[in-house]
Amino acid sequence: MKEKIADxxxxxxxxxxxxxxxxxxxxxxxxxxxxxxxVTLLFKELGSVDKADRPEVGKLINELRxxxxxxMNGAAAQAGxxxxxxxxxxxxxxxxxxxxxKHPLTIVAEEFRQIFARLGFSVAEGPEVxxxxxxxxxxxxxxxxxxxxxxxxxxxxxxxxxxxxxxxxQIRTMMTGxxxxxxxxxxxxxxxxxxxxxxxxxxxxxxxxxxDKGVSLGDLKAVLSTFSKQMFGANTKVRFRPSFFxxxxxxxxxxxWWESSKGGRWLELLGCGMVxxxxxxxxDVDPAVYSGYAFGLGIDRxxxxxxxxxxxxxxxxxxxxxxEQF
Ligand code: DAH
Numbered sequence: 489m490k491e492k493i494a495d496x497x498x499x500x501x502x503x504x505x506x507x508x509x510x511x512x513x514x515x516x517x518x519x520x521x522x523x524x525x526x527v528t529l530l531f532k533e534l535g536s537v538d539k540a541d542r543p544e545v546g547k548l549i550n551e552l553r554x555x556x557x558x559x560m561n562g563a564a565a566q567a568g569x570x571x572x573x574x575x576x577x578x579x580x581x582x583x584x585x586x587x588x589x590k591h592p593l594t595i596v597a598e599e600f601r602q603i604f605a606r607l608g609f610s611v612a613e614g615p616e617v618x619x620x621x622x623x624x625x626x627x628x629x630x631x632x633x634x635x636x637x638x639x640x641x642x643x644x645x646x647x648x649x650x651x652x653x654x655x656x657x658q659i660r661t662m663m664t665g666x667x668x669x670x671x672x673x674x675x676x677x678x679x680x681x682x683x684x685x686x687x688x689x690x691x692x693x694x695x696x697x698x699x700d701k702g703v704s705l706g707d708l709k710a711v712l713s714t715f716s717k718q719m720f721g722a723n724t725k726v727r728f729r730p731s732f733f734x735x736x737x738x739x740x741x742x743x744x745w746w747e748s749s750k751g752g753r754w755l756e757l758l759g760c761g762m763v764x765x766x767x768x769x770x771x772d773v774d775p776a777v778y779s780g781y782a783f784g785l786g787i788d789r790x791x792x793x794x795x796x797x798x799x800x801x802x803x804x805x806x807x808x809x810x811x812e813q814f
Pocket of ligand 1 (some may be wrong): 652653654655695696733735736758759760761782783784785
């Protein structure tokens, strides 16, 4: 019996040197202290030991159990707890979730919205599939009128088009409310253009409309030059050139002075004018009482100017290397 105890002791000491994982510690516990463990079995055999030797042998086994427990606890403290399959190590550095960015068009559209919110404009919307009537006729562009040539149109049917501009939202706004009106209408527009660095069959515009008693060309100039300075910098210079749009009279184009490495030049930024009395009559707003101005411009163009983007296609390709720069 004493020999057996010495044998097991030797095994325990050898095994205890290998307890380098929580699983090994657990196997060690089972091997020696489990229900059928070697040390546990020694206690069972104690009954068959001679009465005279029992105290001494009992003491040896007790010492062996203490040794085993001590080795096991020491190793367990080193190896840590057993990790289950879905174990989570809370001490590891977190993995940063990939946070998206705003698209340059969204950045510019939001800034536009904020500037015009401060000027008292709210936001209006209209559908991208629009009636021929609202896209053209209500804006004083009758069928076969040469002004339709200014906008190559994608027709859905004889009466439905993909809107070529956001101007129909002017009409929708005036048809469904009463003056005064002060709205901007951002959104997608479509034209039958071939995709290249400066053309896209789908692009973005914002429309502006202000109709009230006593609104003048002076108001138009004040609001649009204020906007330009807030959007492009306090020193931005603007100029207005006479132009033609069927839905405004008089009409103008506004340019901003743009400095680049190639030098400075005037860049066309937007179309504008005083709302044509014929348009007001068409939506039952009395032009003898009310007057207003309207304007429209490309969001893509604004974004390209502001961020120095030289190819409109990059705005639609969703290339992460491009988008990560904003
Ligand atoms: N709708 C015109 C276009 O797409 C832009 C425009 C010009 C809008 C003058 C206006 C405006 O409201 O007054 O070419």
